[in-house]
Amino acid sequence: MAGECLGRSRGGLTSKIHLAVDGAGIPLSIILTDGQVGDNPQLLPLLNKISVRRQGPGRARTVPDAVLADKAYSHPSTRAAMRAKRVRFTCPERSDQIGRRQAKGPAGGRPPAFDREEYKRRNLVERCFNRFKQFRDLATRYAKRAAYYTSEIIIASLVLRLR
Numbered sequence: 359m360a361g362e363c364l365g366r367s368r369g370g371l372t373s374k375i376h377l378a379v380d381g382a383g384i385p386l387s388i389i390l391t392d393g394q395v396g397d398n399p400q401l402l403p404l405l406n407k408i409s410v411r412r413q414g415p416g417r418a419r420t421v422p423d424a425v426l427a428d429k430a431y432s433h434p435s436t437r438a439a440m441r442a443k444r445v446r447f448t449c450p451e452r453s454d455q456i457g458r459r460q461a462k463g464p465a466g467g468r469p470p471a472f473d474r475e476e477y478k479r480r481n482l483v484e485r486c487f488n489r490f491k492q493f494r495d496l497a498t499r500y501a502k503r504a505a506y507y508t509s510e511i512i513i514a515s516l517v518l519r520l521r
Contacts, residue, residue, distance in 0.1 A: 363504040365392025373499060375490075375511065376400040378408060378422075383482040383489075385515040386410065390508050397430035402439055421445060426480040437470060448476050490514055 363373045372393030378386045387407035389400055405425070409418045424446040427436075432449045440447035450472060459466035491497045493514045501507040 361504065362502070363390045363392055363507070365394040367393035373504075373507065375487075376404050377483060377486060378404050379483050379486050380410070381479075381482070383486045384519050385486060388508070388511055388515065390504060390511070397428075398433050398436060401425075401427065401431050401436055405443075405445075424448065424476070426477060426483075428480065448473050448480075450477065486518070489518055493517075 364371045365373070374391050374393050374395060374397075376389040376391065376397065378388075380386050387404050389404050389407070391400060405422065406420075408422060409420055411418050421443055422445055425440060425448070427447070427449040429450050429452050432452045432455060434455075437447060437449075449470075451470060456469070459469065490511070493510070495501060495510050496507075496514055499507060501510055
């Protein structure tokens, strides 16, 4: 269904929630897409939607200090975009990218930096999704319209922020 964020995937008609959370596991920005849409193309639009108000005077922060992501976001263009924004990017390299880089030999360059200890904090996103699943409407997507479903996600995010 065009425009309703329902797309075919292995599980049938599904939607995908792309989520950015802060260091406490509170949602900062959300994008809803069709189920078959890839994760990597949604990262930069998701990060561009972040706006965090400062404690004192000044404009809201729009660039995070660090981004922790899973292997779905491990693409050279993503890494280049994070370097251009001067954002610390921690993401494991996919096995096909490792093989391609090693096949080039010395011309393949060195592997990207990866901090295992920092990557362990990525579970905050997974825990946020688990808290979303406590809201029955979100877990089952009873809402037929994408606008209603997105508003339910925003309301659930506000409830999580107020807890």
